[in-house]
Amino acid sequence: MSGYTTLGEFVIDRQTDFQYATGELSRLLSAIRLAAKIVNREVNKAGLVDILGETGVENIQGETQQKLDVFADEIFLEAIRVRGDVCGIGSEEQDEYIAFENERSKQGKYILLIDPLDGSSNIDVNVSIGTIFSIYRRVSPYGTKATKEDFLQEGRKQVAAGYVIYGSSTMLVFATGNGVNGFTYDPSIGVFYLSHPDMKIPEDGQVYSINEGNYVHFPDGVKKYIKYCQDEDEATNRPYTSRYIGSLVADFHRNLIKGGIYIYPTSKKAPNGKLRLLYECNPMAYLIEQAGGIATDGKNNILDIKPTDLHQRTPLFIGSKKMVEKAHHFVKEFGG
Ligand code: AHM
Numbered sequence: 017m018s019g020y021t022t023l024g025e026f027v028i029d030r031q032t033d034f035q036y037a038t039g040e041l042s043r044l045l046s047a048i049r050l051a052a053k054i055v056n057r058e059v060n061k062a063g064l065v066d067i068l069g070e071t072g073v074e075n076i077q078g079e080t081q082q083k084l085d086v087f088a089d090e091i092f093l094e095a096i097r098v099r100g101d102v103c104g105i106g107s108e109e110q111d112e113y114i115a116f117e118n119e120r121s122k123q124g125k126y127i128l129l130i131d132p133l134d135g136s137s138n139i140d141v142n143v144s145i146g147t148i149f150s151i152y153r154r155v156s157p158y159g160t161k162a163t164k165e166d167f168l169q170e171g172r173k174q175v176a177a178g179y180v181i182y183g184s185s186t187m188l189v190f191a192t193g194n195g196v197n198g199f200t201y202d203p204s205i206g207v208f209y210l211s212h213p214d215m216k217i218p219e220d221g222q223v224y225s226i227n228e229g230n231y232v233h234f235p236d237g238v239k240k241y242i243k244y245c246q247d248e249d250e251a252t253n254r255p256y257t258s259r260y261i262g263s264l265v266a267d268f269h270r271n272l273i274k275g276g277i278y279i280y281p282t283s284k285k286a287p288n289g290k291l292r293l294l295y296e297c298n299p300m301a302y303l304i305e306q307a308g309g310i311a312t313d314g315k316n317n318i319l320d321i322k323p324t325d326l327h328q329r330t331p332l333f334i335g336s337k338k339m340v341e342k343a344h345h346f347v348k349e350f351g352g
């Protein structure tokens with residue numbers, strides 16, 4: 017621990033570093049922190065109580081939501097709504113964005129996009145899952161209801177983004193434009209402590225993360241890159257290690273610390289990839305850039321994509337700079 021700085025102290029200390037220091041962003045982060053603690057409590061006891069299992073309701077992507085997803089969605093939405101600091105929220109679990117009607121919220125300068133519980137297929141097997149969030153300044157006038165344009169901004173316009181990983185320890189990792197900082201939760205006293213100050217991803221790595229079960233469906237450039245990772249070459253320390261948890265937050269977090277690349281490409285089964293630009297890719301791309309890495313769709317920087325739809329999907333190549341560049345080389349030459 018670095019001198020036992022708590023997340024609350026850190027946010028207050030750094031408030032003036034933030035371009036638009038009005039206290040609203042600090043309050044918003046505090047609401048996220050509170051909701052994360054409540055979700056963490058439920059995640060930890062998920063094996064004990066009857067919260068597991070599917071609700072039978074399908075989300076907009078046609079996937080069945082599990083109960084803990086619904087719970088996390090409600091908790092985050094409620095924690096943010098009652099504080100009135102944002103004018104609207106978009107959630108991966110909701111078809112449409114929510115524009116708050118009350119006067120205080122309409123004065124809010126920010127909107128929040130959230131994937132309340134990502135990696136939900138891992139809930140009932142006791143594997144790490146996460147929450148991903150992203151904050152933008154609104155483009156519509158203060159005092160009015162949030163509009164779709166507020167939510168459809170390029171990732172480059174984010175003012176903060178982060179994730180919570182519910183793993184062997186629970187951590188909250190976030191950035192507001194001045195680097196990435198990670199806080200580990202001490203459940204015995206309910207406090208997040210700064211444990212990973214100024215996180216940087218190694219420029220190169222030896223871990224590749226991709227669902228290789230879909231190999232036959234991948235474009236040739238991705239197939240060739242996987243083979244490159246598996247080839248033997250002493251000079252570049254290959255073959256690399258393959259690690260794929262199936263929870264973006266957990267795979268990302270490991271690669272951020274150790275160096276690596278995560279790929280969710282296009283495939284015959286998922287022509288636009290699987291991951292959502294607004295809820296998953298943009299926040300992770302914002303974090304990785306501030307940590308010294310890069311994120312692309314195989315060609316273009318994720319943060320430069322102009323969204324046209326709230327639930328738009330994109331392929332994702334994210335991680336250590338040199339690994340992503342090498343993957344690009346294969347995509348460019350053989351297609352991706
Ligand atoms: P979800 O939002 O429905 O949980 O899906 C996103 C998850 C990511 O966390 C993970 O990296 C990916 O889907 C795994 O997908 P697959 O099982 O197709 O490899």
Ligand code: MG
Binds near residue numbers: 133296
């Ligand atoms: Mg998700």
